[in-house]
Amino acid sequence: MRRPSSGLAWALALGAFCLFAHTALGRQHNFNVKEEFKRVGIFECSQPEVGIQRPLGYYREDGYPTPDWENMYSKLDVQTRRIYEVVGQNPKEMHIQNLYSEGLEIQDSTASADIDLVVYERGGLSADTLQAVNSIGSDQVVEDWLRENNLEDWRENNERARPIPRKRPTDGKLRVVFIFGEHGREIVTTEMAEYFVKLLSEASVETLMPIFEDRTFVDDVLAALDEVVIHIVPCENKSGRRIVETPDDEDTYPRTYQLMNKTTHSKYPSNICHRPNSRGVDPNRNWPVKWGNKPLDYQAEQEFGGPAPLSEPEPRLLFRVYKSVEPISTVNVHSGMHGIFMPPDFSPLMENEVDLLAQVKLQDRLNDRWMDGKSTVGAAGYAVGYVAYGSHNDFVRTGFGVPSTQTWEIAGNWFTQFQNCMETYNPILGDELKEYVRNWTGMALEHITHLHKGLIPGIRSPPNEFSKEVAEIPNPHVCGITQAHVDAMNGLGDIAFGRGDRAERFAFVEEVMRRTPTIVMPTLDNPNPIQKNSGLPPSGQQIVEDLKKKVKIRREGASNYSLMMGSYTIMIFGLLFVTLSFYTYRRVSLGRTGRRGWRPRRYRVWDVV
Numbered sequence: 001m002r003r004p005s006s007g008l009a010w011a012l013a014l015g016a017f018c019l020f021a022h023t024a025l026g027r028q029h030n031f032n033v034k035e036e037f038k039r040v041g042i043f044e045c046s047q048p049e050v051g052i053q054r055p056l057g058y059y060r061e062d063g064y065p066t067p068d069w070e071n072m073y074s075k076l077d078v079q080t081r082r083i084y085e086v087v088g089q090n091p092k093e094m095h096i097q098n099l100y101s102e103g104l105e106i107q108d109s110t111a112s113a114d115i116d117l118v119v120y121e122r123g124g125l126s127a128d129t130l131q132a133v134n135s136i137g138s139d140q141v142v143e144d145w146l147r148e149n150n151l152e153d154w155r156e157n158n159e160r161a162r163p164i165p166r167k168r169p170t171d172g173k174l175r176v177v178f179i180f181g182e183h184g185r186e187i188v189t190t191e192m193a194e195y196f197v198k199l200l201s202e203a204s205v206e207t208l209m210p211i212f213e214d215r216t217f218v219d220d221v222l223a224a225l226d227e228v229v230i231h232i233v234p235c236e237n238k239s240g241r242r243i244v245e246t247p248d249d250e251d252t253y254p255r256t257y258q259l260m261n262k263t264t265h266s267k268y269p270s271n272i273c274h275r276p277n278s279r280g281v282d283p284n285r286n287w288p289v290k291w292g293n294k295p296l297d298y299q300a301e302q303e304f305g306g307p308a309p310l311s312e313p314e315p316r317l318l319f320r321v322y323k324s325v326e327p328i329s330t331v332n333v334h335s336g337m338h339g340i341f342m343p344p345d346f347s348p349l350m351e352n353e354v355d356l357l358a359q360v361k362l363q364d365r366l367n368d369r370w371m372d373g374k375s376t377v378g379a380a381g382y383a384v385g386y387v388a389y390g391s392h393n394d395f396v397r398t399g400f401g402v403p404s405t406q407t408w409e410i411a412g413n414w415f416t417q418f419q420n421c422m423e424t425y426n427p428i429l430g431d432e433l434k435e436y437v438r439n440w441t442g443m444a445l446e447h448i449t450h451l452h453k454g455l456i457p458g459i460r461s462p463p464n465e466f467s468k469e470v471a472e473i474p475n476p477h478v479c480g481i482t483q484a485h486v487d488a489m490n491g492l493g494d495i496a497f498g499r500g501d502r503a504e505r506f507a508f509v510e511e512v513m514r515r516t517p518t519i520v521m522p523t524l525d526n527p528n529p530i531q532k533n534s535g536l537p538p539s540g541q542q543i544v545e546d547l548k549k550k551v552k553i554r555r556e557g558a559s560n561y562s563l564m565m566g567s568y569t570i571m572i573f574g575l576l577f578v579t580l581s582f583y584t585y586r587r588v589s590l591g592r593t594g595r596r597g598w599r600p601r602r603y604r605v606w607d608v609v
């Protein structure tokens, strides 16, 4: 038994610890996501929550749904065989290239992967198209780039990070790339890929009219296809997909958890839920822009960025494709929700650039036409509910200078449980699957007509202007934009319609773009960027000051004060609790819970991109 004096000493020590913890807490707490969004004035946006809420216990007895491989979905090998058949039947217009990568060797082991790259050119594959595909280099291309670049510049995304120059003139045929199946569990995406490939292989008025029943649309599509070369990767992540197709083994943990040496698997209990590649790396976190930063709610088993940028075979393969094909547009097709996202992934604020503003307007219209407005449109880092570092899209835009890089989320049930991966990511009724595949393929074709008509500034049109057609689309309630973005859209609209003095309007647009605020999100290494770095360039700081006056945002002092008071309360309760439990149990264990207190309000939904 301990003497009372020793107990007192303990209580005092713990009290001192609590005071210290409280000080640290108060400091950390300065970053509050909600307050930050308010501070820079991000607008509310349309984020429909789509899905079916099942009654409690609905799936208890039969377990969660699994893919119906017999009647509804196709396994990867079956699908690949069928795609090769389709391509084989139209050798004049279609070609398929198999590419292989070993990835970076880590501890004497490689992680090999391959992709099939399907190419379609209406009227016949040109020598230029075939040359681009046939000259896709080996992993050496990636290694050369890694050697020639300062990866710190890319991690910081500073002005020294420069895109790879393009060799091919941009006024020729438009090259577009569609990626499917980056995440294994999103099996609806590979269904869309197969449908898209089949539809292209026989595209004509006769085949497209029964599906889309709109002659103007079909004529526009066929005209566009005459000047666009489409590249499709039907399944980027074959190894992940194979895990998803493997039935669970009662005796072993699911593969994701084996990879992470986890001893529990309450959250994602099934192989159907597998997300990273076969060695546990998320390919959508393995690219150089902002690589290796970890958000505060980082989930190692879901979004491990790998031991080095471009260490994984999947991003290496795509890097090699982009380097040779030099696309003007990429669409990375995922599922888990309904969404159409623009860069960046690393920030909740959309970049205020002419082509992105035009794209959100166009995509908002496409969303109404093909998805009855169900999709969330805007900056990925806001729309998806979390920021991501080292993502595919952020690199494709910055590193390859691709003007149109979008991520599409083509299906999802918002109201399912985490463990129910089949229904979270994929339609589970046959008719529903057909409708989704048809509608998003329609959207893909219409997106191609936009590229062809020059509606996205910089692609067959001046880079700094809206066309009249884009200007006519009402300003949408998309995610990740501020008054500066709306002002820019209005200014660009005036220019398109010839309202006001042209030079004055251009100067206005430039000025509002310059005043776009920025947010530096907290990371595990830098949990409080506000203190270390104001997070705003001087012009941004100014606009925030103006906004504060205009909308009476609570003064920062006041909110800090309330947070400080909050942490005093925690301290007092902490002291009370600790002292009481000390005298009750004579032993105190703070356990692991103490570390989570300072995290900002999570705005993560779940991992879709």
Ligand SMILES: *[C@@H]1O[C@H](CO)[C@@H](O)[C@H](O)[C@H]1NC(C)=O
Pocket (backbone or CB within 6 Å): 259, 260, 261
């Ligand atoms: C899992 O354990 C193995 C063997 O101990 C080790 O080599 C590997 O690095 C571990 N993986 C992770 C992600 O910690």
Ligand SMILES: *[C@@H]1O[C@H](CO)[C@@H](O)[C@H](O)[C@H]1NC(C)=O
Pocket (backbone or CB within 6 Å): 182, 183, 184, 185, 186, 236, 237, 239, 240, 241, 273, 274, 275, 276, 277, 278, 281, 282, 283, 284, 312, 314, 315
């Ligand atoms: C491959 O799919 C798995 C399973 O969904 C996923 O975890 C992983 O991130 C994917 N890999 C790549 C390179 O996309």
Ligand SMILES: *[C@@H]1O[C@H](CO)[C@@H](O)[C@H](O)[C@H]1NC(C)=O
Pocket (backbone or CB within 6 Å): 369, 370, 371, 372, 374, 435, 436, 439
């Ligand atoms: C697909 O498009 C049709 C017709 O445009 C529309 O009625 C239907 O609701 C769409 N399906 C979905 C899932 O949005």
Ligand SMILES: [Zn+2]
Pocket (backbone or CB within 6 Å): 182, 183, 186, 334, 335, 336, 607, 608, 609
């Ligand atoms: Zn995904």
